[in-house]
Amino acid sequence: MKTADRKNLIFLCFGSLFLQVSALFDGTHPNLLYANILQIDSIEINTWRNNSVVPGLSRAISLDYHYSMGLIFWTDVLEMKIATMHIDNMLNINEDIVRTKIGRPDGIAVDWIYNHLYWTDDVYHHIQVSNLDGSMRRTLIDYGIERPRALALDPNRGIMFFSDWGSVPRIERCGLDGRDRQIIVVTDIAWPNGLVIDHKDERLYWTDGALFQIKSSTLDGKDVKTIIKDVKYLPHPFGIAVHDQYVYWTNWEYKSLLRTNKYDGSYVETVQRDLTSPMDIKLYDSNVQPNLGGNVCGYFNGGCSHLCFPTSPWSERNAKYTCSCPDGYDIESDNQTCTKQGGNAQLIIAEHQSISRIDLESLQSDALDVTGLLNTVAVDFHLEKDLVFWTDVTLKGIYVSYLSGGLLSGLGIRKAIISEDINTPDGMAVDWTYDHIYWTDAGLNHIQVSNLDGSFRKTLINTRLDEPRAIALLPQEGLMFFTDWGINPKIERCTMDGSKRYTIITKEIRWPNGIVIGKINTERFEKKIFSRC
Template identity: 25%
Template sequence: MDLDGGNQKRVVTGVGNSILLDFHYTEGRVYWADKKTGVIYKAAMDGTQRQKLHSSEKGISGLAVDWVHNFVIWTSGEVGSIKRVNTDGKNERTLLRHLSQPISIAVAPNDRFIFWLSDGITPSIQRSDVAGEMITTVLKIPERLGGLSIDRTDKRLFWVQFSLEGESAIGSCDYNGNVVNVIDQPLLSQSLGMSVFLEQVFYTDMSSRTIRQVNKYAGGEAENINLKRMTHPPTAVKVVHPLNQPIEYSMPVFPVCDGRTGVCVNVCSNPAEQGICQCTKGFALSKHGNYCEDVNECGLWDHGCSLGCENIPGSYFCTCPKGYALLPDRKTCHGKKALLQESNSPSMSLLVLDHKWYCPVDLESMVIYFLNVSLDNNTIREQGFAVHVVCLGFEIVCNAS
């Protein structure tokens, strides 16, 4: 369905009533797991190309898709493990063992994090890197937890919590467990699905058979998305949008050609062929050919900047010192300025070069007055002489008015 509840349609049928759900936006596929049987499936988002991806142990308690490295990752609460498999169903690997009842997993692959809820004696939010190392406790919460989701725009974690007195709330914090925010919200089920998008938290309400939304900052009364009750109680919800699965190419997070899987990730532009990465523009393969390094264009002779050069990951830009202006070619600095004043506004500078006048980049039109304009040591003294300036691109034409 659309975000306003319209255009509701069935994508895949016969999946059961106990599933976990995620998607891969770039692939255009939806992934789901049957919690009871432990079987993971995938299909195109229009419902075609349905196939069984992988069979795991029974009791899958969380499912997430790493869309950057192309993995499906899941938790097994009873076994206490986190495993992954490629999105083609190959190369199963156990990332973590001996965990305390892991449930409801979520990933932030651009930041190299995996998060999950621990439903042990002391409920908590746990974190590791994408390789299953560097485990840390993000936050301990003395209440039952459920429904972990990530706001990848603000880089915050969202969850639901239930007290022994029956009170419920939606909580959030940053990736390090700081800046905690809790908004009271009457939730009827701990086993609910949740997804964050823009300013809203979307969650399933099994009792009313609806998808509801609430403001992620202020909370308040939740609104139903679908006006008609669903045929079956909703168990999971995902907002499918590229903002929820961003791809960042600028910074390599670790050697990006995985020696075990041969998969190129992050800054590599194409899948690996025989373990060789191809890097995106602005990056070059390392000496050993196993990851991509930023090219420092400012260290080369052909960057084209007349004065200053600032390198950034994957690119660069030209700069000018104080007293100089960057010309429209975005490379050349020039220091000749004429001081002009707009009517009823503060003074501003207008660039003069070879008797051609140039506007500031954000200027479209203005009325100016000559004020002791100095050009090549020749002084013009015609205060109050109005000139209408019309910008044509960056070069302007002056007409007396």
């Protein structure tokens, strides 16, 4: 359903139950989207009809959207995550896309031309970018920055604007690749909470929570004007939006949404009052996200293996775009291809809705480019074949994707290799020598094996098992180890065909969740972690 074709009301009938679903945006009026801490709401301009867009949140602070794709994004600083939902989603089903290495993401912005997501983090003191699904995360700025807050993007020009609350409060601009930084506002500024670009007049507007004011400038920071300075109407302004001749802002102190003339600050009007705690605000309208010059990276991503960004208009580099790599990757001499930084041992961690890895030398972490995870429990890999395997006990399956990243995994491509006759696959292990995959099933009380593609599946053990859980292999010795959570908890050893079983541990054991064989020196990745609540 296209955005312009959205209707006001849809009625669904289930027996005697009628479910009325409000399709919030019919395309006839622009809307104001705003984060109201526990939910995201919208107000239709002119009719001033208020609607709930995303209910049931914990502490939503910042938001943005992708108009042509119909996607809305928001940050939650209590749950420390970034999530997304389709604007036409009648069941309010949302997906967490960033959950690892994220502290307090106060600002977020969507690049609607190159399809990237940007956010600030006040805990990690950096600005990051990713694909819209959270894959291919890259740290753009982590130096010369203290307390990054608001973001605003102009993808047509290839410019990112951001504010800093630190010891030297300021507004900077740079390229969408984080390079060519310029300080454009550094005087008469203290708490630059919100930023917005007026594409019609080509001006930048910002709120200041400490100086009780809204100001604007040209996109290079010149011709600075004070639109309104009044403690009565701006005791603590946060989010800001612009539409036609008005500038809108959220007010923490009075829990309200206000507007005034964007040129001279005349006639302040309260648009909405008695809100829970209004934070960020965005104008939802097609005119906010114009595509004036097209994508300089083109249909083939500029030949880049991972990320492609346009260069800034003032860049001295003789190129229209730059190829960049996600964190943990290096660019090769062709300046297009990214390869994984190697040599160091790493941990691969299953975290329910994501799979990440941590370099044990640098302690740098990054999320693998796999999506659609619901309850990942076990994870393992085949280094030589560049494959990562995981189990999902909610989806009831075993899946595989690429380990090192790249274009295919960046598109979220994965394959279910085991999806039938499987219940609770709590444990899994890969035989990297003979190319087999082993798993336990606590629901069906057995241990099975198959080829890496799920073919030639065989049940190895289905007797004297109560609740099999973790599993580990020693292929060079032909041995398999597994744990049992049953009435008589234990750890057993057998050969890899399931024969010659022998119980090796029965004392001082209750819930044997994880098992690992140490002293494996032939692999770059030395350990696995199993995580489950």
